[in-house]
Amino acid sequence: MFPHRLTSERVPSHINFMKIEEKIITLKDGRSAVLRSGQVTDALQLNTCFDKIKTQTKFIAVSPEDKTSLEEQEERIERYLNSDTEVLLIAIVDGEVAGSCTFGNRKSTKRTKHRASLGIALEDSYTNAGLGTEMIRYAIEICKKMGFERFELGYIEGNNRARKVYTRLGFVETGRIPQCMKYNDGTYADEILMSMNLL
Numbered sequence: 001m002f003p004h005r006l007t008s009e010r011v012p013s014h015i016n017f018m019k020i021e022e023k024i025i026t027l028k029d030g031r032s033a034v035l036r037s038g039q040v041t042d043a044l045q046l047n048t049c050f051d052k053i054k055t056q057t058k059f060i061a062v063s064p065e066d067k068t069s070l071e072e073q074e075e076r077i078e079r080y081l082n083s084d085t086e087v088l089l090i091a092i093v094d095g096e097v098a099g100s101c102t103f104g105n106r107k108s109t110k111r112t113k114h115r116a117s118l119g120i121a122l123e124d125s126y127t128n129a130g131l132g133t134e135m136i137r138y139a140i141e142i143c144k145k146m147g148f149e150r151f152e153l154g155y156i157e158g159n160n161r162a163r164k165v166y167t168r169l170g171f172v173e174t175g176r177i178p179q180c181m182k183y184n185d186g187t188y189a190d191e192i193l194m195s196m197n198l199l
């Protein structure tokens with residue numbers, strides 16, 4: 001069990017502080033994955049994992065040029081651990097960080113605190129084994145318990161794998177941000193927005 005710290009005066013009404021229970025799932029290839037809250041001691045492995053993912057896909061916002069120091073990653077994890085409205089969920093396979101998923105609502109203004117958003121990235125060797133689907137399924141379950149009413153995400157056009165996963169879990173397309181991403185070769189890609197009702 002990896003409890004998030006509760007600071008009652010910062011808890012927005014209707015959003016419930018959640019203890020993220022560790023969950024063990026079996027992947028399609030028979031391996032086990034542990035889904036749990038990211039801890040500060042995971043920072044190095046999380047950076048190593050992200051460094052690989054950045055070279056593997058053009059479908060995430062960060063590129064190899066974007067560096068995160070160990071201290072910055074530790075601070076980032078600490079921020080999630082201290083947050084009442086955001087969660088960093090990581091997947092451990094064979095003792096390694098296979099990927100991570102963040103969800104919740106950082107700003108939590110009164111008029112927008114009913115909405116949560118999600119981002120996910122897995123290292124390539126752990127993809128297509130059902131891990132992404134199960135991590136998001138768990139994120140949906142947690143967001144419902146936290147009291148969020150809508151769950152939102154975006155994917156970059158052409159990321160048909162991500163779309164397949166999001167669609168089967170109940171997300172529907174709601175819009176598009178043109179030229180959301182600009183690549184080193186000067187080309188652009190749109191972001192497709194999706195969301196689902198959690199009520």
Ligand SMILES: CC(C)(COP(=O)(O)OP(=O)(O)OC[C@H]1O[C@@H](n2cnc3c(N)ncnc32)[C@H](O)[C@@H]1OP(=O)(O)O)[C@@H](O)C(=O)NCCC(=O)NCCS
Binds near residue numbers: 126129159160162164
């Ligand atoms: C997108 C991502 C989270 C999905 O997680 P995952 O664990 O790979 O997905 P799953 O194994 O649960 O499901 C993938 C499904 O897409 C299918 N698929 C794979 N490649 C596909 C493609 N090019 N087009 C359509 N479907 C595809 C798989 O067959 C599988 O379907 P099935 O379960 O019916 O066989 C993960 O691949 C990932 O992190 N990719 C790199 C970063 C990224 O794209 N992040 C998302 C940013 S929005």
